[in-house]
Amino acid sequence: MIKKSSTKPNPEDVFLLNGEKYEEPVWYYLWVEKPKQPLFKKALANGKVRPEEFGTIVFYGHGDEPPLYYRQKAEKGDFSDS
Numbered sequence: 001m002i003k004k005s006s007t008k009p010n011p012e013d014v015f016l017l018n019g020e021k022y023e024e025p026v027w028y029y030l031w032v033e034k035p036k037q038p039l040f041k042k043a044l045a046n047g048k049v050r051p052e053e054f055g056t057i058v059f060y061g062h063g064d065e066p067p068l069y070y071r072q073k074a075e076k077g078d079f080s081d082s
Contacts, residue, residue: 009058011077013037017051018064027066029059029074 009031017028032040032055040054051057058079059070066074073079 009056009077009079011074014058014074014079015040016066016074017049019048019051024062025064026060026062027064028057029066029070029079030054031056031058031079 013034014029014031017030019026019028028051030051036054040049043049043054059066059074061067061070065071
């Protein structure tokens with residue numbers, strides 16, 4: 001799934017997170033704009049992070065790891081929905 005945004009994320013500002021939702025594993029590619037990154041990184045170091053509090057989820061899904069399709073898109077910096 002993709003959440004649309006009016007600007008394009010820089011790949012260095014997108015982070016892969018793993019977590020749980022309803023006791024099931026999930027993964028997120030989260031776009032965190034530079035001004036929010038220090039707080040985001042501090043929250044990561046302290047434990048649980050609610051992704052929507054720090055940025056825009058560009059891809060997400062169920063499971064321990066993103067499928068190859070999304071990993072390849074992220075590696076290329078392609079956060080489009082096509």
